[in-house]
Ligand SMILES: [Zn+2]
């Protein structure tokens with residue numbers, strides 16, 4: 393992600409900030425101009441948007457400390473474009489559920505930022521039932537039983553317990569996963585959605601998909617059963633990004649898509665900070681990189697990949713120094729490179745509306 397600055401004092405601030413750490417101004421995110429705007433004291437409205445000509449207020453979810461985006465005062469939903477996507481949120485009178493939902497929203501807002509940067513269509517399912525996107529954030533209950541995280545025709549369901557770091561880590565270990573995060577869930581599940589609305593309806597794209605990822609018409613239920621009975625094929629590391637990706641071409645796509653979003657975010661951040669990796673002890677040109685380009689504007693996926701490999705090696709090394717797990721515990725093999733190139737092409741040629 394890029395670095396934001398408080399429009400009052402120019403101090404750098406995080407995307408999630410509601411107060412500037414330097415001048416204490418209240419901050420709100422203005423999506424159309426992609427700025428963190430310092431707000432005059434009071435309840436608003438504040439003049440924002442293009443040319444600071446439109447009266448803005450906070451999104452309704454600001455009152456729950458779940459959103460810092462601004463919306464035009466005239467907006468009838470009272471919600472920003474990210475919060476508009478929610479169909480069901482947990483019981484906010486339960487302090488534990490509220491905290492879990494706030495964590496989910498942090499990840500979801502970052503997801504929406506990236507989708508906007510990629511120029512992908514983001515339309516809520518309530519206004520476009522056939523092709524829109526919506527989220528159900530649900531908790532396990534006696535009546536409903538266990539909530540399964542997944543995607544179904546534009547509706548993404550997330551079990552709110554994934555926001556509990558202890559439970560999430562326990563699941564990660566149980567499933568032998570190298571990486572399990574909220575942002576990872578969002579990136580994966582939204583991949584299924586874009587497959588449905590961008591890949592499948594286009595005959596050429598679909599044919600190319602089947603050539604690279606395999607035939608999506610393979611029985612999903614059977615594939616799932618087989619995966620949990622037998623595990624991944626022995627040589628999976630040569631062809632896939634994760635064990636889960638081996639299950640079915642749809643999961644391979646969603647896993648690859650998630651990695652595409654991981655890499656784009658990582659490289660954009662490196663670019664924003666002017667990061668450079670140039671280890672003098674490794675006279676290997678492969679390890680030298682200057683993140684001097686914006687990946688969201690870059691047509692060549694190879695260039696993005698070339699920059700990401702040394703960056704992840706450097707950042708993994710920093711993490712190891714702090715006793716943390718690798719930031720990016722994956723190896724991008726030649727097959728995955730081809731899959732990522734395909735995702736990049738799909739994204740770059742995607743329609744901006746559906
Ligand atoms: Zn400030």
Ligand SMILES: [Zn+2]
Nearest residue numbers: 451459472475
């Ligand atoms: Zn919002």
Ligand SMILES: [Zn+2]
Nearest residue numbers: 580584643646
């Ligand atoms: Zn999936």
